[in-house]
Amino acid sequence: MRAARCHTLGGPVTVEDIPDPRGEVTVDVRFAAVNFADVLVIRGAYQVRAEPPFTPGSEFVGTVAESGHGFRAGERVMGSVFVGAFAERVAAPAGSLHRIPDAIPSDVAAAFGVSHATAFNALRLVAGMRPGERVAVLGAAGGVGLAAVELAALLGAEVIAVASTEEKRAVAAKQGAHHVLPYDELKGGIRDLGGADVVIDPVGGPHSEQALRAMRWGGRFVSVGFASGEIPRLPLNLAMLKGVTIHGFDFGGWARHDREKLATARAELHQLFADGAIHPRIHAVYALDDVATALDLGRGVLGKVLVEVTRGV
DSSP: OEEEEESSTTOOEEEEEOOOOOSSEEEEEEEEEEOHHHHHHHHTOSSSOOOSSBOOOOEEEEEESSOBTTBOTTOEEEEEOSSOOSBSEEEEOGGGEEEOOTTSOHHHHHHHHHHHHHHHHIIIIISOOOTTOEEEEESTTSHHHHHHHHHHHHTTOEEEEEOSSHHHHHHHHHTTOSEEEOGGGHHHHHHHTTOEEEEEESSOTTHHHHHHHTEEEEEEEEEOOOTTSOOOOOOHHHHHHHTOEEEEOOHHHHHHHOHHHHHHHHHHHHHHHHTTOOOOOEEEEEEGGGHHHHHTOGGGOOSEEEEEOSSOO
């Protein structure tokens, strides 16, 4: 089969022929989604290291290749792995696969999975967001940020989207944000609106502290990543004086320590998706041969980037 390969940490990523993978359930991949974590894995900068050579890619949609483990051949599924998705076929544990509702196109399903699950868990499980609260989202036009904007609005929050360009802010507004701010107005703008009850931060860097300073008493600050490349050093006296709690969300930790709550939240999220309440935004679709370009788009992405691996599914 054809697959993207990384032979040295830091790249480059090339496409070549390799043997089919072996595993619990094999899936013929139609689309794979690009996540920032994939870029970090290739660089060797992720929390967990992949040993070269490996096939990058963590999120995919496709059809089950052979019946077994509760799935029938030909069923459309979406799933996630640590590495292996940027290939014509991927092997995955049955527990990581989810059937795609008939009414949902494959590309939409590919743009939904990891980003929306991260945002939903940050809002629902970690922050305990309640309807009527004010939620500020940093990096509001990226995959996780835009998902957080959409889901927070869907769950009844007043949403403040913070993004670097007018185009990004317009996309966030279209996805449900009630207010949009540039980064140079972050702290003052949020304060002028009455402060934030919840902050969702996929960015990190110097903006994290500004958002923390703009929070209301008893707020919840949730870190879900560091797209800026800088892990912030937050002054804990702010948390003490404001009664703010600072949290982080990581799938691995929740899977190890509270899988039951994670499964309950996943069921709620997938029901919203099946009901047509969630509308992921696809920024661009690239062929497998152009996977290196898809991985190199950086922070200009508005929503999700997909790699189309096979056609007609």
